[in-house]
Amino acid sequence: MLEGGCNCGQVRYAIDAQPVAVAQCHCSNCRRQSGSAFSVNLVVPKDAVTTSGDLACYxxxxxxxxxxxxRLFCPKCGSPILSELTANPMVAVKAGTLDDPAPFAPGISLWNSTRLPWVEVAEGIACFERNPG
Ligand SMILES: [Zn+2]
Ligand SMILES: [Zn+2]
Structure with missing residues:
Protein backbone atom coordinates (compact mmCIF):
# COMPACT_ATOMS: atom_id res chain seq x y z
CA MET A 1 0.00 0.00 0.00
CA LEU A 2 1.37 3.40 -1.02
CA GLU A 3 0.33 6.40 1.05
CA GLY A 4 0.62 10.15 0.80
CA GLY A 5 -1.05 13.46 1.47
CA CYS A 6 -0.96 17.23 1.29
CA ASN A 7 1.15 19.78 3.15
CA CYS A 8 -1.45 20.57 5.82
CA GLY A 9 -2.41 16.93 6.41
CA GLN A 10 -6.08 17.45 5.68
CA VAL A 11 -5.96 15.25 2.57
CA ARG A 12 -4.58 11.71 2.78
CA TYR A 13 -4.69 8.92 0.23
CA ALA A 14 -3.76 5.29 -0.20
CA ILE A 15 -3.01 3.40 -3.41
CA ASP A 16 -3.60 -0.34 -3.43
CA ALA A 17 -1.58 -1.04 -6.59
CA GLN A 18 1.86 -0.61 -8.04
CA PRO A 19 2.00 2.14 -10.66
CA VAL A 20 1.48 1.16 -14.29
CA ALA A 21 3.97 3.90 -15.16
CA VAL A 22 5.85 6.77 -13.56
CA ALA A 23 5.64 9.71 -15.94
CA GLN A 24 7.24 13.11 -15.89
CA CYS A 25 5.12 15.64 -17.78
CA HIS A 26 6.51 18.80 -19.32
CA CYS A 27 3.20 20.27 -20.52
CA SER A 28 2.55 23.90 -19.63
CA ASN A 29 -0.58 22.99 -17.62
CA CYS A 30 1.40 20.67 -15.32
CA ARG A 31 4.09 23.32 -15.10
CA ARG A 32 1.61 25.93 -13.88
CA GLN A 33 -0.18 23.57 -11.52
CA SER A 34 3.03 22.31 -9.92
CA GLY A 35 4.76 25.69 -10.00
CA SER A 36 7.83 23.79 -11.11
CA ALA A 37 9.57 22.79 -14.35
CA PHE A 38 7.55 19.59 -14.76
CA SER A 39 5.34 17.20 -12.82
CA VAL A 40 6.08 13.60 -11.85
CA ASN A 41 3.06 11.32 -11.64
CA LEU A 42 2.26 7.75 -10.73
CA VAL A 43 -0.21 6.35 -13.25
CA VAL A 44 -2.51 3.98 -11.36
CA PRO A 45 -6.02 2.54 -11.83
CA LYS A 46 -8.65 4.93 -10.52
CA ASP A 47 -10.33 2.28 -8.36
CA ALA A 48 -7.03 1.51 -6.57
CA VAL A 49 -6.99 4.99 -4.99
CA THR A 50 -8.89 5.97 -1.85
CA THR A 51 -8.76 9.52 -0.53
CA SER A 52 -9.84 11.15 2.72
CA GLY A 53 -10.41 14.83 3.43
CA ASP A 54 -11.80 17.56 1.18
CA LEU A 55 -10.48 17.89 -2.34
CA ALA A 56 -11.18 20.82 -4.62
CA CYS A 57 -11.40 20.21 -8.36
CA TYR A 58 -10.31 22.30 -11.29
CA ARG A 71 -7.12 18.39 -11.35
CA LEU A 72 -7.75 17.70 -7.66
CA PHE A 73 -5.98 19.65 -4.94
CA CYS A 74 -6.23 20.50 -1.26
CA PRO A 75 -8.37 23.66 -0.90
CA LYS A 76 -6.64 24.56 2.36
CA CYS A 77 -2.93 24.35 1.51
CA GLY A 78 -3.07 24.11 -2.29
CA SER A 79 -1.04 20.91 -2.69
CA PRO A 80 -1.88 19.22 -6.01
CA ILE A 81 -2.87 15.60 -5.31
CA LEU A 82 -4.04 13.83 -8.43
CA SER A 83 -5.48 14.26 -11.89
CA GLU A 84 -8.40 12.24 -13.21
CA LEU A 85 -8.16 11.46 -16.91
CA THR A 86 -11.85 11.57 -17.75
CA ALA A 87 -11.57 9.39 -20.87
CA ASN A 88 -9.46 6.79 -19.14
CA PRO A 89 -9.74 4.49 -16.09
CA MET A 90 -6.37 5.76 -14.83
CA VAL A 91 -5.46 8.61 -12.52
CA ALA A 92 -2.16 10.46 -12.25
CA VAL A 93 -1.08 10.87 -8.62
CA LYS A 94 1.49 13.60 -7.96
CA ALA A 95 4.58 11.63 -6.95
CA GLY A 96 5.87 14.43 -4.74
CA THR A 97 2.92 13.97 -2.37
CA LEU A 98 3.85 10.37 -1.53
CA ASP A 99 5.17 9.78 1.97
CA ASP A 100 8.09 8.02 0.27
CA PRO A 101 8.52 9.07 -3.36
CA ALA A 102 12.14 7.84 -3.54
CA PRO A 103 11.47 4.48 -5.26
CA PHE A 104 9.55 6.03 -8.15
CA ALA A 105 12.01 7.34 -10.69
CA PRO A 106 10.27 8.36 -13.92
CA GLY A 107 10.20 5.76 -16.70
CA ILE A 108 8.57 7.90 -19.36
CA SER A 109 8.71 11.58 -20.27
CA LEU A 110 5.70 13.32 -21.84
CA TRP A 111 5.33 16.61 -23.74
CA ASN A 112 9.02 16.91 -24.55
CA SER A 113 7.94 19.36 -27.27
CA THR A 114 7.44 21.94 -24.52
CA ARG A 115 10.19 20.78 -22.14
CA LEU A 116 12.24 23.68 -20.77
CA PRO A 117 15.67 23.84 -22.42
CA TRP A 118 17.56 23.47 -19.15
CA VAL A 119 15.74 20.31 -18.04
CA GLU A 120 17.65 17.15 -18.89
CA VAL A 121 15.88 13.81 -19.18
CA ALA A 122 17.75 10.88 -17.66
CA GLU A 123 19.13 8.28 -20.04
CA GLY A 124 16.91 5.31 -20.81
CA ILE A 125 13.62 7.15 -20.31
CA ALA A 126 11.08 6.73 -23.13
CA CYS A 127 10.35 10.20 -24.51
CA PHE A 128 7.20 11.37 -26.28
CA GLU A 129 6.77 14.72 -28.02
CA ARG A 130 3.24 14.98 -26.61
CA ASN A 131 1.03 12.32 -25.05
CA PRO A 132 1.76 8.75 -26.17
CA GLY A 133 -0.55 7.25 -28.79
ZN1 LIG B 1 -3.70 20.48 2.63
ZN1 LIG C 1 1.06 17.54 -18.08
Missing amino acids: VDGDTQSGNPVN
Missing part, protein backbone atom coordinates in the same frame (compact mmCIF):
# COMPACT_ATOMS: atom_id res chain seq x y z
CA VAL A 59 -11.77 20.96 -14.55
CA ASP A 60 -8.94 21.57 -16.98
CA GLY A 61 -10.44 21.65 -20.48
CA ASP A 62 -7.28 22.87 -22.20
CA THR A 63 -6.11 19.45 -23.42
CA GLN A 64 -4.80 17.99 -26.69
CA SER A 65 -7.60 15.40 -26.85
CA GLY A 66 -10.36 17.76 -25.79
CA ASN A 67 -11.19 15.40 -22.91
CA PRO A 68 -11.04 17.41 -19.69
CA VAL A 69 -8.62 16.53 -16.91
CA ASN A 70 -9.96 16.94 -13.37
Whole structure:
Protein backbone atom coordinates (compact mmCIF):
# COMPACT_ATOMS: atom_id res chain seq x y z
CA MET A 1 0.00 0.00 0.00
CA LEU A 2 1.37 3.40 -1.02
CA GLU A 3 0.33 6.40 1.05
CA GLY A 4 0.62 10.15 0.80
CA GLY A 5 -1.05 13.46 1.47
CA CYS A 6 -0.96 17.23 1.29
CA ASN A 7 1.15 19.78 3.15
CA CYS A 8 -1.45 20.57 5.82
CA GLY A 9 -2.41 16.93 6.41
CA GLN A 10 -6.08 17.45 5.68
CA VAL A 11 -5.96 15.25 2.57
CA ARG A 12 -4.58 11.71 2.78
CA TYR A 13 -4.69 8.92 0.23
CA ALA A 14 -3.76 5.29 -0.20
CA ILE A 15 -3.01 3.40 -3.41
CA ASP A 16 -3.60 -0.34 -3.43
CA ALA A 17 -1.58 -1.04 -6.59
CA GLN A 18 1.86 -0.61 -8.04
CA PRO A 19 2.00 2.14 -10.66
CA VAL A 20 1.48 1.16 -14.29
CA ALA A 21 3.97 3.90 -15.16
CA VAL A 22 5.85 6.77 -13.56
CA ALA A 23 5.64 9.71 -15.94
CA GLN A 24 7.24 13.11 -15.89
CA CYS A 25 5.12 15.64 -17.78
CA HIS A 26 6.51 18.80 -19.32
CA CYS A 27 3.20 20.27 -20.52
CA SER A 28 2.55 23.90 -19.63
CA ASN A 29 -0.58 22.99 -17.62
CA CYS A 30 1.40 20.67 -15.32
CA ARG A 31 4.09 23.32 -15.10
CA ARG A 32 1.61 25.93 -13.88
CA GLN A 33 -0.18 23.57 -11.52
CA SER A 34 3.03 22.31 -9.92
CA GLY A 35 4.76 25.69 -10.00
CA SER A 36 7.83 23.79 -11.11
CA ALA A 37 9.57 22.79 -14.35
CA PHE A 38 7.55 19.59 -14.76
CA SER A 39 5.34 17.20 -12.82
CA VAL A 40 6.08 13.60 -11.85
CA ASN A 41 3.06 11.32 -11.64
CA LEU A 42 2.26 7.75 -10.73
CA VAL A 43 -0.21 6.35 -13.25
CA VAL A 44 -2.51 3.98 -11.36
CA PRO A 45 -6.02 2.54 -11.83
CA LYS A 46 -8.65 4.93 -10.52
CA ASP A 47 -10.33 2.28 -8.36
CA ALA A 48 -7.03 1.51 -6.57
CA VAL A 49 -6.99 4.99 -4.99
CA THR A 50 -8.89 5.97 -1.85
CA THR A 51 -8.76 9.52 -0.53
CA SER A 52 -9.84 11.15 2.72
CA GLY A 53 -10.41 14.83 3.43
CA ASP A 54 -11.80 17.56 1.18
CA LEU A 55 -10.48 17.89 -2.34
CA ALA A 56 -11.18 20.82 -4.62
CA CYS A 57 -11.40 20.21 -8.36
CA TYR A 58 -10.31 22.30 -11.29
CA VAL A 59 -11.77 20.96 -14.55
CA ASP A 60 -8.94 21.57 -16.98
CA GLY A 61 -10.44 21.65 -20.48
CA ASP A 62 -7.28 22.87 -22.20
CA THR A 63 -6.11 19.45 -23.42
CA GLN A 64 -4.80 17.99 -26.69
CA SER A 65 -7.60 15.40 -26.85
CA GLY A 66 -10.36 17.76 -25.79
CA ASN A 67 -11.19 15.40 -22.91
CA PRO A 68 -11.04 17.41 -19.69
CA VAL A 69 -8.62 16.53 -16.91
CA ASN A 70 -9.96 16.94 -13.37
CA ARG A 71 -7.12 18.39 -11.35
CA LEU A 72 -7.75 17.70 -7.66
CA PHE A 73 -5.98 19.65 -4.94
CA CYS A 74 -6.23 20.50 -1.26
CA PRO A 75 -8.37 23.66 -0.90
CA LYS A 76 -6.64 24.56 2.36
CA CYS A 77 -2.93 24.35 1.51
CA GLY A 78 -3.07 24.11 -2.29
CA SER A 79 -1.04 20.91 -2.69
CA PRO A 80 -1.88 19.22 -6.01
CA ILE A 81 -2.87 15.60 -5.31
CA LEU A 82 -4.04 13.83 -8.43
CA SER A 83 -5.48 14.26 -11.89
CA GLU A 84 -8.40 12.24 -13.21
CA LEU A 85 -8.16 11.46 -16.91
CA THR A 86 -11.85 11.57 -17.75
CA ALA A 87 -11.57 9.39 -20.87
CA ASN A 88 -9.46 6.79 -19.14
CA PRO A 89 -9.74 4.49 -16.09
CA MET A 90 -6.37 5.76 -14.83
CA VAL A 91 -5.46 8.61 -12.52
CA ALA A 92 -2.16 10.46 -12.25
CA VAL A 93 -1.08 10.87 -8.62
CA LYS A 94 1.49 13.60 -7.96
CA ALA A 95 4.58 11.63 -6.95
CA GLY A 96 5.87 14.43 -4.74
CA THR A 97 2.92 13.97 -2.37
CA LEU A 98 3.85 10.37 -1.53
CA ASP A 99 5.17 9.78 1.97
CA ASP A 100 8.09 8.02 0.27
CA PRO A 101 8.52 9.07 -3.36
CA ALA A 102 12.14 7.84 -3.54
CA PRO A 103 11.47 4.48 -5.26
CA PHE A 104 9.55 6.03 -8.15
CA ALA A 105 12.01 7.34 -10.69
CA PRO A 106 10.27 8.36 -13.92
CA GLY A 107 10.20 5.76 -16.70
CA ILE A 108 8.57 7.90 -19.36
CA SER A 109 8.71 11.58 -20.27
CA LEU A 110 5.70 13.32 -21.84
CA TRP A 111 5.33 16.61 -23.74
CA ASN A 112 9.02 16.91 -24.55
CA SER A 113 7.94 19.36 -27.27
CA THR A 114 7.44 21.94 -24.52
CA ARG A 115 10.19 20.78 -22.14
CA LEU A 116 12.24 23.68 -20.77
CA PRO A 117 15.67 23.84 -22.42
CA TRP A 118 17.56 23.47 -19.15
CA VAL A 119 15.74 20.31 -18.04
CA GLU A 120 17.65 17.15 -18.89
CA VAL A 121 15.88 13.81 -19.18
CA ALA A 122 17.75 10.88 -17.66
CA GLU A 123 19.13 8.28 -20.04
CA GLY A 124 16.91 5.31 -20.81
CA ILE A 125 13.62 7.15 -20.31
CA ALA A 126 11.08 6.73 -23.13
CA CYS A 127 10.35 10.20 -24.51
CA PHE A 128 7.20 11.37 -26.28
CA GLU A 129 6.77 14.72 -28.02
CA ARG A 130 3.24 14.98 -26.61
CA ASN A 131 1.03 12.32 -25.05
CA PRO A 132 1.76 8.75 -26.17
CA GLY A 133 -0.55 7.25 -28.79
ZN1 LIG B 1 -3.70 20.48 2.63
ZN1 LIG C 1 1.06 17.54 -18.08
